[in-house]
Amino acid sequence: xxxxxxxxxxxxSGVKYKKCHLEFDEKLESFRRKGHxxxxxxxxxxxxxxxxxxxxxxxxxxxxxxxxxxxxxxxxTDDIDKLVYNYTVEQGxxxxxxxxxxxxxxxxxxxxxxxxxxxxxxxxxLKDGDIVNVDVSTILNGYYSDASRMFxxxxxxxQAKKLVTVARECMIKGIEAIKPWGFLGDIGAxxxxxxxxHGYNIVRALGxxxxxxxxxxxxxxxxxxxxxxxxxxxxxxxxxVEPMVNEGTYxxxxxxxxxxxxYTADDKLSAQWEHTVLITETGVEILAK
Numbered sequence: 001x002x003x004x005x006x007x008x009x010x011x012x013s014g015v016k017y018k019k020c021h022l023e024f025d026e027k028l029e030s031f032r033r034k035g036h037x038x039x040x041x042x043x044x045x046x047x048x049x050x051x052x053x054x055x056x057x058x059x060x061x062x063x064x065x066x067x068x069x070x071x072x073x074x075x076x077t078d079d080i081d082k083l084v085y086n087y088t089v090e091q092g093x094x095x096x097x098x099x100x101x102x103x104x105x106x107x108x109x110x111x112x113x114x115x116x117x118x119x120x121x122x123x124x125x126l127k128d129g130d131i132v133n134v135d136v137s138t139i140l141n142g143y144y145s146d147a148s149r150m151f152x153x154x155x156x157x158x159q160a161k162k163l164v165t166v167a168r169e170c171m172i173k174g175i176e177a178i179k180p181w182g183f184l185g186d187i188g189a190x191x192x193x194x195x196x197x198h199g200y201n202i203v204r205a206l207g208x209x210x211x212x213x214x215x216x217x218x219x220x221x222x223x224x225x226x227x228x229x230x231x232x233x234x235x236x237x238x239x240x241v242e243p244m245v246n247e248g249t250y251x252x253x254x255x256x257x258x259x260x261x262x263y264t265a266d267d268k269l270s271a272q273w274e275h276t277v278l279i280t281e282t283g284v285e286i287l288a289k
Contacts, residue, residue, distance in 0.1 A: 052143035057288035081120035096137035128154030167271035188225025242274030
């Protein structure tokens with residue numbers, strides 16, 4: 001849709017196009033003419049969207065802070081689910097995973113060789129030496145946020161500690177690689193380079209995603225890639241960076257019984273951290289962590 005300079009901007013800001021996204025669109029078009037893949041308008045967030053995501057993220061961060069203060073050996077993953085559900089609804093939010101495409105719980109709890117989408121259960125008890133990813137997603141007033149943290153239960157061996165540490169570093173490297181008017185492949189290149197340097201592999205079948213009015217929006221965010229390739233990254237995009245780092249092969253498989261939980265193919269450990277980030281005119285802002 002071509003707008004007149006004096007029409008209201010397509011982003012919904014209420015501001016005239018010439019004072020809002022005209023220059024932005026002209027720059028975007030210059031990249032398009034050079035053959036680059038550019039984002040569609042529907043994934044560019046305006047100030048109202050960004051504020052909505054930030055409010056959702058404050059609840060999401062609060063959930064993870066609460067889990068961090070309570071998690072310990074002897075508690076079940078269902079106990080974690082109850083903490084997440086109760087806190088979220090008390091704050092006026094909705095746990096995004098609950099009933100999402102049939103997922104039965106409010107949070108994902110993935111232990112040791114579980115890469116992601118572990119389903120909380122009262123029979124699954126955390127024990128000394130476990131590493132566990134707690135992945136929390138929140139809806140508030142129609143806006144989504146998403147983040148996960150790794151927790152080390154009791155005395156964890158050095159091998160597992162290193163994996164957890166490097167996985168977080170991979171996420172940070174990926175976020176640091178994001179530049180306005182850079183490229184999606186820059187994120188994956190940075191994550192994978194750091195993982196490979198330490199002898200680990202990045203899961204390829206799964207990745208991050210855009211987020212905002214929907215749980216999963218474009219673009220898909222791979223955590224292995226080549227610099228200078230992929231979709232153009234522009235101010236106003238909100239996405240997750242969440243590399244899944246495996247001790248062994250990057251191959252994974254899905255639980256045949258629950259059809260959700262994803263495991264490492266070689267039964268070795270996996271670790272993951274996730275932040276939701278906003279691309280700004282000058283860099284990135286972490287919204288959920």
